[in-house]
Amino acid sequence: MSKVLVVDPSLCTGCHRCEMWCSLTKYGEVNPSRSNVYVIRREPSVDVPVVCMQCGLCIDVCPTGALKRDGTTDAVVVDENICTGCGTCVKVCLYGVLRIDEETDLAAKCDLCSGSPACASHCPHGALRYEDAGKAAARRREIWAMAHAVRIR
């Protein structure tokens, strides 16, 4: 089974290193505003990394067919030769994880780094992992359930 990115906000310290690694990998600069993972850090005490679910909703709406599913990683990737930067995908993404890059003027999103995500391999606290889809699903169930359990306690 293929692998997916999974997030455990309870382990996230809000360090933004995943964003920095993403921009360094993609653009050769350190710039959280050019990252495909988004860390929402708010006061008091909210630190939540938000990543692309690779759900494919954006593929369906792209008028030029620039968004495609990569055969090996199952990631939804942008074909920069076809993308016109129209932003239709940005509007439809439920998670808000697509953006039009300010320098290239083209859609930018997580492509799972062709199977070796820089963000996950450098997260110092295991808050962001690249895991086997079945294992990730189990982890997501656990996180979902525990989030409610905490509220009950």
Added chain:
Amino acid sequence: MWYGFAGKLLRVNLTSGEFKVEELDKNELRKYMGCTGYAARLLYQEMPGGIDPLAPEAKVVLATGAVTGTLCPSGGSYEVCYKSPLTGTWNQARSGGAFGPKLKYAGFDFVVIEGKAEEPVYLYIHDGEVEIKPAKHLWGLNVEETTDALIRELDDPEISVATIGQAGENGVLYAALINDRGRAAGRGGIGAVFGSKNLKAVVVNGRGGVKVARPKEFAEAVEKAEQWLKNYPFASIPSLGTVGLVSLNNSLGILPTKNFQTAYFEQADQVSGETLNRKYQIKRRACYGCSFACGRYTSVSNGKFATPPMEGPEYETVDMLGPICGVADLEAIIRGNYLCNIYGLDTISTGMSIAFAMECYEKGLLTDSDTEGMPLRWGDGEVVVKLVEKIAHREGIGALLAQGVKRMAEQFGPAAEEAAIHVKGLELPAHEPRSESKVLAVQYAVSPRGACHMHPNWASTWDFGQLDCGMKEFGLPWPPAGIQDESSQKGVVYRYVALQGEISEILGACIFYSWGTEGSCITPQLYAEIVSALTGWDVTAAELMTAAERSWNLKRCFNAREGFTRKDDKLPRRFVQAIPNGPSTGARVENLDAMLDAYYEAMGWDRQTGLPVPEKLRELGLEFVVN
């Protein structure tokens, strides 16, 4: 094209309401590397000696360094450099959070603030743009309220706000600047300086990021650092936060207690990191870009000290609002910390001022008539919390305490001198300079801002572990060749401690991660690799050392111009007396003079005056300081 740095300095004149953007000169910046080194040059050259730190002519520099806002694992810091109203010396106050990185992403490495606004203002710096905006509606609000109001007003939850609270507005001499609600540029009274300029806050945000000269090489250097730091000798700190030191220091008999009257606290387990974690911790928190994450959120859910989620407390604060005042109630400490955060107070000077008052009360130098009938007894957490309120508002006895220990002691006369625990007017932090910590004693005596455990902060690490921190390459000798006498050895070692620590100061790095040995910390050599790939400058460790020495000498010269010489490099009298009880009974600071002699000599400074000599200054390219 600039790599690693934004390449720009913003100069704001609050009197005229004008600002200008200056391009940095690459050679000049490289000479000092940046951050506090370059800020020292700016302030030395632009601010003549003798200026009142609270006058409009006084200048403030907000400084970032090469590694601020990059992937360097310790790169979350910025420093505020200024002349302290508390001490009259050079001051640099470091803080983490997101402010430093976001200032750089906004397009500026430095902000120089001059003059005084007619009415309250705040500075808004975003994506290369600068606005001086009215802040009358924010004056009188606390740090949380101000931060939230600015997020609403500017409609941007991603901004980073560095603001003063009521303490800074009211001119408390140890008022802090607080960024991101809970991160303090704490020591020396920068909050009062902001207040004197009618400057409520500086707000930053930017989408600029940091350009990297050689991305692949940079990624490799950072990955190497990430690997090495898996062996970091202090890796256990984040699990309990810095508060973990409470138990450790108490078991060694070096936990400052009751205004340093003793160094052992019977009820230490009630205020330990373990207790804090178990009962009050919400989660761990990192500064922007930091992989260590020593910070944490805590709260007290109910009772008279109920406190909403806040960042802290750190070790210093726990000792200062706790054992230093004889207090064993962690809830009172958390509440006190929260109040210091929202009013904008340095928790160290606050705690020490309260402890000083408690000792004076014990000795009868302060009576109920001075305190409006409130007994200042050791161990009363409620009194500590009340005093924090009074200090921030300079109300009643709070107005007295707001001046800090040195000024209070001067008013009380010789009888209070024994209780006045400060160096050059800066209250001591929570590290005992007696016991094994003899190199720390030198640090307290000579650090540019007074009794300082932070700049640089390696002395205690050396005292306990004799870690070389990558300084062997520069000839760190142990024991120093040809020197038999232990005091002299320690004096010589402090030269290495100071210069290694100064490297992180000029790079804008956090002090954590720079203690250890090759393979377990970010040594000067590894910093050089990271900075080289980042800036494209091919910096060597030796070049960093020279820049550090330049910076360290320049800060010494800054103080010399204010009249500070060897005669001021002294410790409170209490430290030549032995620790009375606990595991370190009998320990005291002996032979400070001999240690100082050796240290000045190792630095190439004049022994009599303790000041850099002209040849030394010329050698370092500091001709402009020689007069």
